[in-house]
Amino acid sequence: MFSYIFGQNQEIENLVQKGIEFHDKGEYKKAIEFYQKALSIDPNSSLANYEIAFSYFSDKDYKNAEIYSKKVIDLNEDNLLAAYITYGNALDMQGQTKKAIKSYEKAIKDFDNYLLYYNYAITCFNSGETDNAYDAVIKAINNNSSHASSHLILSKIMEKKGSRIKAMLPLYFFLLLEPNSGRSAIEYQTLRNYIDHGVSQTSEKNVNVIVPMDKDSDFGAAEMMISLSRASNSLEENKDKSDQELFAENNDGLFKILGELKKDNSGFWWDFYVPFFYELANENLTKPFSYYISLSKGEEINKWIESNNDEFEKFKNWVNN
Numbered sequence: 001m002f003s004y005i006f007g008q009n010q011e012i013e014n015l016v017q018k019g020i021e022f023h024d025k026g027e028y029k030k031a032i033e034f035y036q037k038a039l040s041i042d043p044n045s046s047l048a049n050y051e052i053a054f055s056y057f058s059d060k061d062y063k064n065a066e067i068y069s070k071k072v073i074d075l076n077e078d079n080l081l082a083a084y085i086t087y088g089n090a091l092d093m094q095g096q097t098k099k100a101i102k103s104y105e106k107a108i109k110d111f112d113n114y115l116l117y118y119n120y121a122i123t124c125f126n127s128g129e130t131d132n133a134y135d136a137v138i139k140a141i142n143n144n145s146s147h148a149s150s151h152l153i154l155s156k157i158m159e160k161k162g163s164r165i166k167a168m169l170p171l172y173f174f175l176l177l178e179p180n181s182g183r184s185a186i187e188y189q190t191l192r193n194y195i196d197h198g199v200s201q202t203s204e205k206n207v208n209v210i211v212p213m214d215k216d217s218d219f220g221a222a223e224m225m226i227s228l229s230r231a232s233n234s235l236e237e238n239k240d241k242s243d244q245e246l247f248a249e250n251n252d253g254l255f256k257i258l259g260e261l262k263k264d265n266s267g268f269w270w271d272f273y274v275p276f277f278y279e280l281a282n283e284n285l286t287k288p289f290s291y292y293i294s295l296s297k298g299e300e301i302n303k304w305i306e307s308n309n310d311e312f313e314k315f316k317n318w319v320n321n
Contacts (some may be wrong), residue, residue, distance in 0.1 A: 016048050019055070028059035046072055050079035053086050057093075065090035081111050081170045085119050087201055097127045114144035121153055125160075133157055138268055145272070148177035152187065165226070165258075167221040168194050169273040172251075175293035176319070185296035195226060218265050225257045226250065244300070248290035255281035280318070288315035 019034035035052035038045060053068035065086055072083035080184075084107035091100035104120035117140035125133035134157050142148040153168040158166035171191045178184050259278025262270050280289055288311050294301050305312050 011042055012045055015041075016045075016051055019051055023051070023058065028055045030161055031055045032059070041184050044075060046075050046078040047074070050083050050168055051088070053090075057086050060093075062090045062093045062309050066094065081107070081116065084111070085115055086124065088119055092123050094127070097123060101129075103126070112143065114140040114150065117143060118147065118150050118153070121150075121157075125153060125157060130157060130160055134161075141272070142268075146177060148174050151177065152183075155187075155190075163219065164194055164271060165222050165254075168226075168254075169269065169277070172277065172293065173273065176289070179293050180295040185279050188294060190292075192247070195247075218261065221261060222254060222258055226254050233320060244291065244294065244304070245287075247289065247294070248287040251290050252281050252286040255286060283318055285315045285318055288312045 015034045015038040019031040019038070022031035022034065032052055034272060035048050035055065038048040039052065042048070047105045049068050049071045053065050053072065056062075056068060057065035068084045069087035069090060072079050073087060082101060088103045090108075091097075091103065100123050101120070102236065104116065104123065107116055108120065115306070117136045121133040121136035124130070124136060126273060133153070137150050137154045137157065140147060141154065144150070151174040154170040155167045155174065158170070168191060171187055171194075175184055175191065255277040258274045259281065261275050262274050280286060286304075288308065291301050291304050291308075292315065300302075
């Protein structure tokens with residue numbers, strides 16, 4: 001009897017493993033065939049039900065992804081956390097946002113996991129529940145600060161809330177974690193647009209500066225500084241500096257004034273982002289940081305890094321320690 005059960009479990013594991021191999025190659029339908037064979041042996045295999053749900057989701061068959069991930073949840077055995085995430089995503093993709101949110105909230109009672117918080121934040125944000133999205137993504141970052149996408153969605157949330165500095169800080173961190181992907185090229189330009197916002201050159205000698213009214217009054221001085229710093233780029237003394245050098249100087253000024261403001265403030269922003277960037281500036285590493293997060297610009301940045309390898313290595317060692 002025990003040998004029969006062991007042999008059956010081994011056969012299921014072998015079929016699921018073959019399915020995973022096809023899934024990893026992007027051959028989702030072929031993977032699903034193997035998972036179905038495994039489920040024909042044991043319809044209540046938590047592993048097979050989860051893997052088939054994940055492959056269905058990857059193949060954009062959200063209804064079947066919902067059905068099979070819900071089966072895993074109902075079994076209440078293994079793969080629960082991953083099943084909750086797939087289930088919530090599948091519901092969300094079908095427009096069942098409220099049901100997805102309820103599912104995430106149920107899962108959060110049992111699991112403290114950054115991916116769960118992140119996916120919940122995304123669903124809340126897309127449904128207009130900005131405050132719930134904010135609370136969830138802060139938990140995601142506190143749970144795993146190396147998850148680039150959590151910083152990115154936090155930036156989007158703060159943009160919607162009307163806070164330029166708070167939209168910029170997580171974007172800097174996102175680009176530190178993911179400097180050279182397809183989406184980083186887009187978000188790098190978003191960051192540069194934030195810096196340029198409210199600054200326009202009307203003639204060779206005249207620059208107009210309109211400082212946006214940040215809803216966070218404690219960031220008012222930083223708002224003023226970043227706009228004035230950007231405006232100063234057109235001064236005679238800066239005419240021979242490259243755009244990239246000026247970008248680094250603008251960043252350095254922002255990081256330093258935020259650090260000086262910290263003594264009067266506390267909370268997530270002042271305890272997580274501000275100390276990191278303030279120390280970066282005090283270590284004279286803002287320049288290599290600014291070039292590194294600009295990697296999506298291509299050859300110009302690579303050449304600078306190659307020519308300033310010692311400075312860049314110092315920056316890398318600081319980040320990794």
